[in-house]
Amino acid sequence: MVARAARATDLADLDAGISDCFACPRLVEWREEVARTRRASFRDQEYWGRPVPGFGASDARIAILGLAPAAHGGNRTGRIFTGDRSGDVLFAALHRAGLANQPTSVAADDGLALRDIRIFSAVRCAPPDNKPTPQERDTCAPWLHREVSLIRPTLRVVVALGAFAWAAWWPVLRQVYGLRPPSPRPAFGHGAHWSGTAAPDLLGSYHVSQQNTFTGRLTPKMLDDVFDQAKQLAEVD
Structure with missing residues (x-):
């Protein structure tokens, strides 16, 4: 898997490699079990049931780093943050920010x-x-590192959705940018901002999970503020 990620020549090649990954037995068993049993409301649909590649512009100036696909969202539809409540919140915000053509x-x-x-x-x-394990995060990391490498020429800002994604970013600095991660690591929080001189800025946002959005811990205004800041830092109109 490490070798397959490293030799990906472009995003399409990388996506194909990701979709055919079987590196983590627990995750393989779970994603396939969910795809077989299905949720009752989606019983007539065929689930993707495989790893979910990234989605978006190949010349992106802003990246959004999440935790993992949802069992009945990305694992069903084959596209990250698609077909679940978290995606409803995220893409509505991106549409308001002028970064998506539909909400x-x-x-x-x-x-x-x-x-x-x-x-x-x-x-x-x-x-x-x-809840992926730290070992599963580390096993999967070569896909993330290669994806960032491929969009590195244009990437200016990364928005980490949640503490897990925030922690997953620091190894990227070493593997992709050849930089020593800051020590101690900056604490995650909504609106947290770390700026590096030779790497993209990092912004923190609470995850767009129902647990956060239904309780008001993350409001549309809070999410809008993060994406407005991301656009300013990335110099996106």
Whole structure:
């Protein structure tokens, strides 16, 4: 898997490699079990049931780094943050920011297009209880590192959705940019901002999970503020 990620020549090649990964037995078993049993409301749909590649512009100036695909979202539709409540919140915000052509993301063929944005996750398979292990994160990391390498020429800002994604970014500095991560690591928080001289700026946002959005911990205004800051830092109109 490490070798396959390293030799990916472009994003399409990388996406093909990600979609055919079987490196983590627990995640493989879970994603395939979910695809077989299905949720009752989606029983008539064929699930993707594989690792979920990134999505968005190949010349992105802003990247959104999430945790992992949702069992009945990306694991069903084959596109990250697509077909679940978290995606409803995220893409509505991107549309308000002028970074998406529509406010919804319901299926891989729904016509959604992103401008100056690419979205990917630290772990590419849906994990049980939405909780990948640190070992699974580290095993999956070569896909993330290669994806960042491929968009490095244009990438200016990374928005980490949640503490897990925030922590997953620091090894990228060493592997992709040849930089020593800061010590101690900057603390995650909504609106947290780390700026490096030779790497993209890092912004923190609470995850767009129902647990955060339904309770008001993350509001549309809070999310809008993060994307407004990201656009300013990336010099995106």
